[in-house]
Amino acid sequence: MKQNYKLFELLAHIPKKELPNLRKLVVSPFFVRHQKTIDLFDYLIPFYPHFSSPELSPQNMYEALYPNKPFNSQQLRDIMSFLVEVVEHFLVFRRLQEQPNEYKRLLYAKLQMHGLHGYLKNDLQKTQKKLQEEYPQGPKTLFYSFETEASLNLLRGADSFNTALIAKRYVPVFEALMKWLYPKMLEQAIKLCANNTIYESSMLPEVIVLLQKMPFPKDGLVIEIYLKLLTLQLNRRNEDYAAFKDFFLQHQQKLEFELQLLCIEKLFEYLNFEAINKPQSILLSDDYLFWKQKARELEIKVTGTLSPAVFYNGAVEIIKRKQFLQLPEYVKQYAPYLPAEKAQKGIVDYVWAIFFFNSGDYDRCLDYLNKITPKKLEILRFEYRVLMIMVFFEKQEFELAAIQLDSFRHYIKDEELFPEVLQLFRNYYRVMVRLVKLCRETSSNKTKVQKAQKLLQHLNSLSSPPIMGAYLVKKIKQVIKQHQ
Numbered sequence: 001m002k003q004n005y006k007l008f009e010l011l012a013h014i015p016k017k018e019l020p021n022l023r024k025l026v027v028s029p030f031f032v033r034h035q036k037t038i039d040l041f042d043y044l045i046p047f048y049p050h051f052s053s054p055e056l057s058p059q060n061m062y063e064a065l066y067p068n069k070p071f072n073s074q075q076l077r078d079i080m081s082f083l084v085e086v087v088e089h090f091l092v093f094r095r096l097q098e099q100p101n102e103y104k105r106l107l108y109a110k111l112q113m114h115g116l117h118g119y120l121k122n123d124l125q126k127t128q129k130k131l132q133e134e135y136p137q138g139p140k141t142l143f144y145s146f147e148t149e150a151s152l153n154l155l156r157g158a159d160s161f162n163t164a165l166i167a168k169r170y171v172p173v174f175e176a177l178m179k180w181l182y183p184k185m186l187e188q189a190i191k192l193c194a195n196n197t198i199y200e201s202s203m204l205p206e207v208i209v210l211l212q213k214m215p216f217p218k219d220g221l222v223i224e225i226y227l228k229l230l231t232l233q234l235n236r237r238n239e240d241y242a243a244f245k246d247f248f249l250q251h252q253q254k255l256e257f258e259l260q261l262l263c264i265e266k267l268f269e270y271l272n273f274e275a276i277n278k279p280q281s282i283l284l285s286d287d288y289l290f291w292k293q294k295a296r297e298l299e300i301k302v303t304g305t306l307s308p309a310v311f312y313n314g315a316v317e318i319i320k321r322k323q324f325l326q327l328p329e330y331v332k333q334y335a336p337y338l339p340a341e342k343a344q345k346g347i348v349d350y351v352w353a354i355f356f357f358n359s360g361d362y363d364r365c366l367d368y369l370n371k372i373t374p375k376k377l378e379i380l381r382f383e384y385r386v387l388m389i390m391v392f393f394e395k396q397e398f399e400l401a402a403i404q405l406d407s408f409r410h411y412i413k414d415e416e417l418f419p420e421v422l423q424l425f426r427n428y429y430r431v432m433v434r435l436v437k438l439c440r441e442t443s444s445n446k447t448k449v450q451k452a453q454k455l456l457q458h459l460n461s462l463s464s465p466p467i468m469g470a471y472l473v474k475k476i477k478q479v480i481k482q483h484q
Contacts, residue, residue: 007080008051010087011044019045022090031089036065037082257301289317296334306337308347312380315351319358327355346372350380357387362394382425385411386468389432393475398440405433420464427466431459435475445483452479 014022025031026041043064047053054060062069062076096103108123224247292314300306311334318326335348353368369388374381385408392401412425434455438448456476459469466472 007044007084007087008056010084010091012049012051014087014090016048018090018094019048022087025090025093026083026086031086034079034082036079037086039065040079040083254302257298289321292317300337304337305339306334308338311335311338312347312351316354319355322358324355324359327351346376347380350377350384353387357391357394362391366391366395382412382415382417383467386425386428390468390471393432393436393439396439398436401436402433402440405429405436409433423464424467427462427464428468428472431455431466431472435472435479438479448483449480452476452483456480 023041023045027038040061043061044051044056047056058073058076059071062071062073065076065079066072096106104123296306296310296314299310314334315327315330318324318330331348331351338347349368349371353365353372356362356365356368365387369384369391372384374384377384385404389401389404389408392398392404408425409429412422412429417425434451438451438455441448443451456473459466459472459476
């Protein structure tokens with residue numbers, strides 16, 4: 001029974017002195033899902049910590065729980081599963097006791113959901129003071145300091161919530177994280193180099209533990225340095241020391257760039273989360289555009305190339321802001337850094353197609369779309385087809401738009417898309433096909449207005465708005481206005 005191994009492994013890693021506390025949780029009315037869970041726990045503990053006895057076979061355990069009853073493997077699996085849940089809860093509780101800041105963070109999130117602002121404010125202020133006393137003990141303190149500051153700002157009310165201010169507070173937190181980590185690694189290297197021997201440093205294990213916890217790119221420079229540190233810690237051979245020394249000294253600047261890039265990526269995680277509720281104030285802010293540019297520059301410094309996704313997103317940001325004069329300079333500056341095989345797959349042509357569509361030059365948009373092989377655009381191939389439909393619609397070539405829509409329907413049906421994504425495209429198809437049909441009809445103005453109004457009501461009632469929803473609303477309203 002696979003479940004055996006999971007339960008036994010969990011129990012074996014509980015310190016012996018903690019077993020009485022674990023039993024308190026097992027017998028707690030809050031956790032007891034089955035009385036036999038307690039009986040199973042009491043049966044297993046005498047075999048702690050090895051759990052290798054023949055008496056721990058599924059049949060023997062079942063006999064201990066249900067004497068003289070026929071063996072029922074499913075019943076035993078259920079009871080063992082209940083016990084696994086309790087042990088997992090116990091490990092989480094113990095972890096939260098060891099990490100009070102983490103406990104408070106989770107508590108604040110729950111209290112905020114329930115609107116307990118008064119309780120939150122007083123407690124957050126206490127936490128803020130405590131964290132200031134601890135600063136700067138390490139990266140955890142920096143993270144919690146920011147989260148506490150952000151929560152207090154939210155509690156001061158929506159009117160006083162300044163997104164730019166929060167972003168500016170957030171950036172120094174991660175800059176401080178970088179400054180906290182980088183000197184530790186640098187100090188280690190300097191000591192190694194100065195002594196010209198393997199330095200027995202108490203800091204080395206600390207840095208390695210930190211690097212293991214940090215979400216660095218697995219193929220990045222930081223991980224390479226981590227692996228060399230780990231080799232040095234495990235083997236402590238002169239050749240490993242020499243390799244680490246040379247590698248670190250050659251890559252100090254690149255390492256700093258990689259750490260900065262990590263900081264900015266974390267900033268975007270926060271900003272994009274905040275943008276769910278405040279998309280206009282965040283995504284259209286100058287700060288957001290500035291950090292996007294900074295991220296592009298750092299990616300080029302770290303990898304020597306720019307990923308098509310980052311290139312595309314930056315171009316779309318410029319087009320959204322209608323800063324059309326800046327796009328040629330953007331393409332000139334960043335397109336040379338695209339990987340050759342990616343640049344050849346049409347991402348630059350696709351950016352220009354979007355540009356000319358938004359400029360109202362549909363013929364030039366179509367020229368660029370016709371240069372592209374859709375499959376080479378990878379995930380953007382779906383949006384490519386959506387744009388092709390919209391171009392024909394804007395050119396009032398409704399017959400061609402209808403043909404493209406029919407092709408699009410089969411295309412998304414044949415692809416393996418996530419259900420949520422598939423629904424976005426399906427809803428787009430269902431609304432757009434009715435809109436094209438309405439524009440092709442020769443019915444009276446009154447009939448067209450009525451149908452357009454019904455279509456608009458249908459669009460607004462969808463639980464999952466279609467892709468290009470704002471465009472569809474705009475076009476339906478134009479039909480209503482045109483025929484009123």
